[in-house]
Amino acid sequence: MIITPQGAQNSAYGLLRHFMKHTAVIVAGFLVGSLALTVAQQLPPGQIRPRPAEGREPEFPAPNIREYKPRSTLVVPEHKVPRAKFPVVDIHGHPPRLTGPEVVNTVGDSMSPLNLQVMVNANATPSADIASSLAAIAASRYKDRMVMFTSLDLRNVGPGSGQKIAAQLEADVKAGALGVGEIMKSFGLTIKKADGTRLKLDDPELDPVWEKAAALNIPVFLHVADPSEFFKPLDYNNERWLELALYRDRRYQDRERFPDFETLMAERDHLFEKHPRTTWILAHLGWHAQDLARLGRMFDKYPTLHSEVGAVLYDIGRQPRMAREFFTKYQDRILFGKDSYQPDEYPYYWRVFETNDEYFDYYRDYHAFWKLYGAGFPDAVLKKLYYQNALRLIPGIPRAGFPAN
């Protein structure tokens, strides 16, 4: 099918003019008109009319999206940042299981060159493992460099569960846990109650748990849902097509098995509304990194809500001006977190936060097929993001290695 640019652009006018003539031309005019409409609907976003190459086929087989990796010809200043400008608390650490001090030593050795001062072990450690994990840290060369959060057993919740879980939480904090989490996405998505129904995020049975966290003055680190695209149809308009095609367990399109994204968001917001004294740290910028204004409205509405940047650098780095404005406005509410512990990936975060570099590569093509830009945060914002907010929310973090202000 070949449509000339002229035919497509002037179809409406052409149709009118031909209308004055005779029926055969009217039919032809309608055909051109409807074909032009079809083409208009298929135009790539941003393309306002068919371009001269419309209808041409490449002379060579087109590469697929995993093959096409053009090298950038852009020449601009580059500033690699292997070491963060200020010491950092990683609120979203997933080190290997702490089976002994040697595990902490290995992680600690890799933290120092990055200027990663303290890692919060957010591995949802079972209560039974808190004491041995703390002992492993204490016996290591890095006893001031890692702290523990504990977990909640949210399986088979029924009458009385809330009080029991709250009591366990109190015991874990007495044993040395400084917070609770990461509460994983299975809460809300898949975990069932004793009666077989889905455990909703705002289930009243759990109210005593969140109130206990408030009374103990510890933060609750909560991961809700996953990127909204994971809940949408897997078509060629889906920004995460490649990731969803690679990972079957990230597809939540089946409404028989999973609630939709907005249902989870509504339950989550209701949870925050019910517990305004609890300190919340919402993981992954709440999966609103691509709509920061939405997260801003939540920060405005829930004064004890905080968030962290783990695994959403691809969204921060594609909107450097908006990000700088947002991170400046909400500088008391955002913490640094990395998620998956890959030491060589941290410098990408430092570069986005600290430089004004242009158009550089991200480390995971299935998260982002686009490039990143430096957002150049001011020092005062960097300090809060890197450590000050974490030290304020988690007073038990050892102060050694951090500036006095």
Ligand SMILES: [Zn+2]
């Ligand atoms: Zn995590």
